[in-house]
Amino acid sequence: MAKISINKIAELAGVSKTTVSFVLNGRGDEKNISLKTQEKIIGIAKSHNYQANYVARSLSMGKSYTIGFVVPDISNPFYGKIARYIEQYAEEKGYSVMVASTGEDIKKERKILNELKARQIDGVILASASPNASEIKQTSSGNLPTVYFDRVFLEQQNLYVDINNSESSSQLTQLLINKGHKRIGLISLSSYLPNIKQRISGYKNTLENEGIELDSELIVDIDLSHKKESIKQALEHLLQMENPATAILFLNNVLAANGIWAINNYYPEQTDKLLFASFDNLDLFDYSKPKVVSALQPNNEIAKHCINMLCKQIDDSEESEGIQLKTTIINR
C-alpha cells in the first residue's frame, strides 16, 4: 500500500484538497462540510491508511513539534532518567524529542545546536558544557527558546530549572559533621561549572559556620573525563596525608561511583572506616561500602518544569522566571 497524500484523497473523493485538509483535521463541522462529504473523505483516508506528513505540516505551519534534549552524556544515568521523563511530558504535549550528547565539548555543543536549529526544532532543553554565561550566550545565539537545567548561569536572564546546590551541599556537609567528622575531603570536578561552584561554596560555608578550619589540601579537582585513575590518586592523597580525611563528599554521581570503585579495589580495608556523601543518587548507594549519604535530585519535577517552561516560552514567548527545586537528602 503506497503512501497516500491529501491530494490523492481529494482526487478520489472528487473534492478539493482544502476540504480534505479541513475534514481530516476535525474542522469539518466548523467549516460547514456536509456529513456526506466528511464521511466519504474519512472513509477513503481510513481504507488507504492515510497518515499525515508532519514534515509538510511543519513547513507550512512553521512549527515542528520537535524539541532538543542536549546534555553532556545521555548514558549518564542522571541525564538518562531525566530524559525518560522529558520524553513522557513532551509526548503529552505533542512533541517528539531529539537527543544529543555534547561530551562536555563546547564546539560540539554549538554544532549540535546549529544542526537542531536547521531541523527547525521549536526549542531545546540544555545542560550546557559552557564554562560561563557569555560563552553560553554565543552558543545559543539566534533566538531558539531554551530552558537550562543542571548547568545554570544565573547571571543570564534565561529560563532555567535549577536545584539548591549550595544548600544541599551544606546539608550533606552538616550531616557528615553531625556524625562526628571533622576532616571532610571534597572530590570535585572542573570547578568553573556554576553548579559545582555552588556545591563547593556550600561545603566551605558549612565548615566555617561550624568553626572547622578549611584545609585546601582536602579539596581535589578531577578533570572532566574523571578517569578512574585520577580518582584513585585523589583518594590516595586524601587518605595518606598527615591528618587524613575520615569522610568524603563527591560532587556528582560519576565521581562517587568511581570513588566507590577505587576504594573497594585499592583500599578495601578503609571501607568500614570512611563515610561518603554524594550529589545525585544511585541505587547502589543503598548497599555499597562505604554507605553513601546523598542528595537526590527531583528528576521527575525537573523534567516537568523544563517541559512546561519550554512550551510556555514557545507558545507565548512569554518571559517567565527560572525556578529552583530542592534535593532530598538521603541519610544512610
Add this chain to the structure above:
Amino acid sequence: MAKISINKIAELAGVSKTTVSFVLNGRGDEKNISLKTQEKIIGIAKSHNYQANYVARSLSMGKSYTIGFVVPDISNPFYGKIARYIEQYAEEKGYSVMVASTGEDIKKERKILNELKARQIDGVILASASPNASEIKQTSSGNLPTVYFDRVFLEQQNLYVDINNSESSSQLTQLLINKGHKRIGLISLSSYLPNIKQRISGYKNTLENEGIELDSELIVDIDLSHKKESIKQALEHLLQMENPATAILFLNNVLAANGIWAINNYYPEQTDKLLFASFDNLDLFDYSKPKVVSALQPNNEIAKHCINMLCKQIDDSEESEGIQLKTTIINR
C-alpha cells in the same frame, strides 16, 4: 537578525533561487555558475547568517535524515550506553536521532512508531516489546527500514544485531559450575522474550551437559516491572529451600542490580557465601558483594552495526543479513 531564506538571497543577489540552491550546495562549479556570482551569493549567505531549512529540504527530497531509536527504557544504562554510540555513528552519517521509550507496552510502541513515521523518519533501530514475531510484524507494518537489536526474532527475515545469548548463558553457567557450584538459581523475567528464552536454554543445556539435575524450583520468573519486592521474594525462595542455591544467574542488569540490593538489605550474612552471575555489565559488579561474573555486551559494536545496517537498508533497500555478536565474559 531575522531568518533568511534561499529566496531572499536570490532577490538580494539578483539571481534565481535555482542558482542560489546550486551554489550553496557546493554544486556551483559543476553547474557552471561564474565565480563572481558564486562569491556574491556566498557573501550574502554568510553576512546574513544563512542556515538551510532542513524541513523544507526533507519535504523536497523525501528524506529526513532522521532515525528513531526506540527501546523499552532509555534510562536503563544498557540502552543509554548504546544510545550514546548510536548518536555518534548516526551523526557521522548526517542523521539525527529521535529517542523514545516504550515502557514494555506494545500499544505504546505502535503509537510511537506511527508518530515517528508521520515525522518521516528514514528508519528505526528497535528493541521491541513485542512478545513474538507475528506481533512485531504488525507493529512495524508499513515498510519502514528497521534494524532490530536486543529483542530479536529470528523467525522473521528482518535485519538484526543480536548477541550469542545462549552461548553466553552457557559460559556463565559453566563458570559457576567450574567454581564448584551445583545448585544454581536462575532469576529471569517475562520468559516469552526471545533473548530471555535463549538465555534460559543456555543455562539448562549446560546443566544437562554437566550431568546436574535440573530443578525447576531453582528458576524464578520476575514480572516485567521487576520491582525490588519481587526480587526479595525470589531470593528468599532460593535461599530458604531445603537444598538452597549457592550461586545465582540473573538474566539482565536490572535484575542483578536489584538482586545485589536485596541481598545486602535482607540477607547481608549471605553476601560472602553466594556467587552471582549476570547478563550485561555494570561498573558496580567490580566491587559489589557478592562479586558478579558477567557477560558484557559489545555496546559500541552493536551500535555501529545497527547504524551501518540501517543506512545500507535506507540507501539501497538492499536486503543484507542479520549479525550475531559475542559477549565478553568477565570473571571476577
Add this chain to the structure above:
DNA sequence: TTTATTTAATAAACCGGTTTAGTAAATCGG
C-alpha cells in the same frame, strides 16, 4: 561565415500540507 558546443543562468514544477479570500447555490426573513 555558419554551425555546434559550451557557458551561465532561469522558469517552473514539485514535495504535502495550511490558510485566506472568495464564490455559487440554497435558505431565510420581511
Add this chain to the structure above:
DNA sequence: CCGATTTACTAAACCGGTTTATTAAATAAA
C-alpha cells in the same frame, strides 16, 4: 418575491527548499 444570510466548497498562495528542462549569449570548430 427579492435581498441577506448561510451552506458547502474551492482556487490559489504559501512554507523553503530541489531538480528538470530550457534559453540566450559566448565561444569553438569547420
